[in-house]
Amino acid sequence: MAFQKAFGCIVLVAVLIVPVSAIDLSWEYQIIDQHANQSRAVSLAMRTSSVWPVAFHQGSNDNSNQMVVSALSPVGWTQQGLGDLFDAFEGGLPLAEAGPDGRVGVVWRTGADARFAQSSPSGWQVASLPLAAPSGPDFTVDFDFLSDNRPIVAQAAQEGIVVSVYNGIGWETDQVVREFDEPVQGMKVSTAISSQDEIGVAFVENGLGFAFKSPLSGDWGTTIVDQQIFPESISLAFGPNDETAIASVENDSLYVSRFDPVTGDWATELLAPQIDSNRVNLVYNSLGQPALAYVVQDEVHYRINRGEGWLDFILDDDPQIQVQPHDSSDAALAFDAEDIPVISYYSQDGLLLAYDPIIVPEPASIVLFLMVTVAAVRRQG
Amino acid sequence: MVVLFLTVGVLTPFALAQQVGIRVIAEGASELSELDLGIDVNGIPQVAYWTADNELMLASVECRTAVLRELYAQGGRYASLAPGTDASTSVVFSGFDQASGLAYAMSGGLLDQPAWAPLGFAGDWPVLALDSTGRPYVVYVDHDGGMLKFARFDIPTGKWVVEIVPGPFVEFVGTRRVATVAVDVDDRPVVAYFGGHRNSAHKIIVATRTNQGWTIRTKDLENEGGVSPENGLSLAFDTTNAPHVVYQTAPGDLKLARFGVFGVSLQTVREQQGSPVRLGPRAMHIGAGGRIRVAYFDIGAGVVMLADNLGGWTNEIVDGVTGFNDLRPALAVDATGRWAVAYLSDSEGIIEVKVAGPAVLGTLDGDCNCDNVVDLVDFVELESCLTGPAVSIMEGCECFDINGSTTVDLADVKLLQAAFGDW
Numbered sequence: 001m002a003f004q005k006a007f008g009c010i011v012l013v014a015v016l017i018v019p020v021s022a023i024d025l026s027w028e029y030q031i032i033d034q035h036a037n038q039s040r041a042v043s044l045a046m047r048t049s050s051v052w053p054v055a056f057h058q059g060s061n062d063n064s065n066q067m068v069v070s071a072l073s074p075v076g077w078t079q080q081g082l083g084d085l086f087d088a089f090e091g092g093l094p095l096a097e098a099g100p101d102g103r104v105g106v107v108w109r110t111g112a113d114a115r116f117a118q119s120s121p122s123g124w125q126v127a128s129l130p131l132a133a134p135s136g137p138d139f140t141v142d143f144d145f146l147s148d149n150r151p152i153v154a155q156a157a158q159e160g161i162v163v164s165v166y167n168g169i170g171w172e173t174d175q176v177v178r179e180f181d182e183p184v185q186g187m188k189v190s191t192a193i194s195s196q197d198e199i200g201v202a203f204v205e206n207g208l209g210f211a212f213k214s215p216l217s218g219d220w221g222t223t224i225v226d227q228q229i230f231p232e233s234i235s236l237a238f239g240p241n242d243e244t245a246i247a248s249v250e251n252d253s254l255y256v257s258r259f260d261p262v263t264g265d266w267a268t269e270l271l272a273p274q275i276d277s278n279r280v281n282l283v284y285n286s287l288g289q290p291a292l293a294y295v296v297q298d299e300v301h302y303r304i305n306r307g308e309g310w311l312d313f314i315l316d317d318d319p320q321i322q323v324q325p326h327d328s329s330d331a332a333l334a335f336d337a338e339d340i341p342v343i344s345y346y347s348q349d350g351l352l353l354a355y356d357p358i359i360v361p362e363p364a365s366i367v368l369f370l371m372v373t374v375a376a377v378r379r380q381g
Numbered sequence: 382m383v384v385l386f387l388t389v390g391v392l393t394p395f396a397l398a399q400q401v402g403i404r405v406i407a408e409g410a411s412e413l414s415e416l417d418l419g420i421d422v423n424g425i426p427q428v429a430y431w432t433a434d435n436e437l438m439l440a441s442v443e444c445r446t447a448v449l450r451e452l453y454a455q456g457g458r459y460a461s462l463a464p465g466t467d468a469s470t471s472v473v474f475s476g477f478d479q480a481s482g483l484a485y486a487m488s489g490g491l492l493d494q495p496a497w498a499p500l501g502f503a504g505d506w507p508v509l510a511l512d513s514t515g516r517p518y519v520v521y522v523d524h525d526g527g528m529l530k531f532a533r534f535d536i537p538t539g540k541w542v543v544e545i546v547p548g549p550f551v552e553f554v555g556t557r558r559v560a561t562v563a564v565d566v567d568d569r570p571v572v573a574y575f576g577g578h579r580n581s582a583h584k585i586i587v588a589t590r591t592n593q594g595w596t597i598r599t600k601d602l603e604n605e606g607g608v609s610p611e612n613g614l615s616l617a618f619d620t621t622n623a624p625h626v627v628y629q630t631a632p633g634d635l636k637l638a639r640f641g642v643f644g645v646s647l648q649t650v651r652e653q654q655g656s657p658v659r660l661g662p663r664a665m666h667i668g669a670g671g672r673i674r675v676a677y678f679d680i681g682a683g684v685v686m687l688a689d690n691l692g693g694w695t696n697e698i699v700d701g702v703t704g705f706n707d708l709r710p711a712l713a714v715d716a717t718g719r720w721a722v723a724y725l726s727d728s729e730g731i732i733e734v735k736v737a738g739p740a741v742l743g744t745l746d747g748d749c750n751c752d753n754v755v756d757l758v759d760f761v762e763l764e765s766c767l768t769g770p771a772v773s774i775m776e777g778c779e780c781f782d783i784n785g786s787t788t789v790d791l792a793d794v795k796l797l798q799a800a801f802g803d804w
Contacts, residue, residue, distance in 0.1 A: 028537040048467060051514040051536065074471065074485045074517045074534045075498040102514075119491055121422060121468030337514075340537075355537035 027354045029318045032070045032077050034350035035060035043096035044332035044344045045104040055344045056094040056106040067108055082117045083126055084110045099145035107143040114141045129171045132157035144193045154191035154201050161189055161203050176201050176211050176220050190236040202236035202246045225257050226268045233279035239288040247282035247292055276328050285339040293331035293343045298324040300331050315354050322349040402744020406440050406447035407734040409433050417462035418711035418723035426721045429460040429472045430734050437474055439488050442736055444751035445743040452486040452495050461509040473509040473519050500541045508662045510562045518570035520562040527552040529560050547595050548586045549576035558613040561662035566622040573616040573626050582610040587624045587640050600645040606630030613660035617667045627665050627675050629658055650688050651696050656681020661709030676712035676722045685710050685724050699737050702726045715740045747797040749780035755800040
């Protein structure tokens with residue numbers, strides 16, 4: 001009897017010792033910018049080996065026409081303007097990524113050009129590149145970093161998709177995809193870099209398409225992902241082992257299209273029939289699990305697929321901060337160095353950061369539990 | 382300036398006259414000021430110190446100039462500095478007024494101007510360390526409870542989290558700088574401190590903070606000379622991740638304790654010279670090949686010293702210091718192995734902030750491009766500044782007025798040629 005009780009206690013201790021799943025724990029909230037309560041667009045990246053969160057968003061008050069970067073450091077959240085912002089919606093939306101060496105970058109559109117900014121030891125560096133012509137306010141830009149930390153910027157234009165690579169001196173431009181048969185309005189584009197530095201581009205033309213540059217021939221090949229959807233927003237991501245997926249928002253419905261290497265086909269599934277965020281960013285964690293976040297009414301949803309379907313977690317309340325999101329707010333998602341999700345979005349209290357930390361039981365509590373267990377067993381004996 | 386050589390006891394005599402430069406980078410420091418030194422990722426020495434006007438300043442020691450930035454202007458004390466891998470520099474201090482306790486200041490990197498924020502609690506003798514991702518760790522003494530505490534910045538909450546450093550810490554009345562913190566090879570914070578009984582400090586404790594808690598190692602030195610807690614200690618790691626702690630024994634030997642896998646070994650850095658030394662919390666560096674340097678202040682002789690174990694321990698005078706009997710020099714070594722030492726000195730009532738060492742560029746007369754050598758490259762530049770004895774110096778040519786005559790002429794050319802260094 002004493003042994004059975006001791007065994008039961010030992011099992012319980014083992015459960016305590018095993019780190020509890022981060023997904024099941026409550027979220028920590030911080031206010032990034034309490035004045036930023038009118039905008040909706042935000043993009044998030046993790047700086048310096050995925051440790052320090054950096055949010056890119058529209059400025060507030062006198063800086064409302066500026067792209068602003070808010071970065072967390074031991075002195076708190078510091079802000080800096082990066083340049084003019086064309087519009088908080090559509091083409092002017094910021095899109096951020098983290099580079100292999102720990103830098104973070106962002107791309108957005110102004111009225112006259114596309115802007116790229118990145119962190120560096122000498123501060124924020126901002127560069128301009130011309131818009132692919134002819135363009136319009138609804139044509140988007142996106143970027144990613146190569147393994148040598150050079151940025152790749154993809155732009156949509158009426159004549160097709162254009163990809164520009166920074167060579168250290170200037171931008172080299174490559175025409176992706178054929179010229180469109182008819183002028184299109186509001187072309188959307190998303191780009192990502194594979195583990196082998198290959199460029200992938202997702203775009204919308206006659207449905208959802210995917211383009212990939214052959215490392216052997218140097219030619220761009222395109223494939224139809226789904227002819228049934230015509231998304232207003234798309235997000236392409238590669239996993240650590242080149243898993244490939246595209247998240248799309250069409251008429252407020254959220255879809256995820258994933259390439260199955262076994263069948264050689266793309267498969268699209270409806271993830272959420274009605275969301276309020278105008279766009280999402282799809283990311284993979286280091287385990288190759290795709291994830292994204294979005295707003296539905298007054299809830300922020302965090303979705304992740306660990307291999308057995310998409311899980312759905314709703315961010316919980318906080319006693320001190322109004323965490324209910326603004327209608328149509330972005331919910332920008334990033335993972336930290338330990339695959340913990342970090343989400344930035346807008347609420348009535350401003351621009352927020354939600355962090356889901358790991359909690360490891362303190363050694364003292366385990367020792368105390370063991371002592372109590374031993375005492376209980378001895379008493380029974 | 383020529384550095385004098387000092388042979389010590391049975392230690393291997395190492396007769397090398399080394400020429401190092403010394404620069405006064407600021408004047409008007411507070412005589413009570415602590416200072417600290419680090420070398421940033423660009424190889425620029427950074428010095429934090431307090432002015433007589435109660436300002437916390439950060440001096441960036443660049444080529445022939447020191448760029449001064451004010452970090453905090455409402456008075457305070459302590460200054461523990463750590464350079465970040467993003468070219469920022471952080472300083473922990475205790476501020477009066479608005480700071481009201483321990484505070485954290487940053488400059489450079491992604492900040493367009495210096496910024497500071499309170500930690501939210503008070504403490505004394507803080508020491509700051511940063512890991513490779515910029516996560517800060519602060520160890521400090523909480524006098525209210527007589528405890529040694531450890532603080533880290535929790536990124537998910539954006540707040541500082543404090544815990545007590547375990548082990549036999551004893552707040553020795555009247556002592557200072559009895560603990561320090563550094564980051565080991567595995568990027569973990571490690572605290573070293575003195576422990577023992579209230580009236581007898583005879584232990585060195587090394588406590589490593591891991592994700593699972595604290596791992597503690599203790600060396601009892603009661604039968605090996607004990608320790609002098611008031612003289613301070615410093616901590617560094619060799620490439621095997623073995624902690625090294627330098628300290629002074631009660632009789633006065635300067636010793637080094639290496640906490641190896643199979644035990645703690647001791648070696649003598651300098652046999653007792655009849656006067657105590659002062660060690661700062663950042664006074665030791667261990668290079669990739671195991672070369673160890675220690676900077677300290679010899680109170681009796683009134684000199685800043687540099688101990689070096691290249692081929693055996695040598696102890697050399699870096700500079701004589703006047704007006705201080707409690708000075709704790711700070712040591713830093715750059716990526717190429719060049720060292721720098723920062724300290725205060727009283728020059729006829731004006732407290733100077735000085736830095737010495739080969740990592741300090743622009744200390745050689747005529748080395749106007751600050752590459753630490755006077756050569757034809759400097760000569761070519763001088764030629765463009767050459768105007769003759771009747772014409773005043775052109776703007777930007779001040780460096781080539783080697784004899785201070787307010788002109789750049791053949792006399793300066795002669796001095797430059799005489800200063801030509803080795804290729």
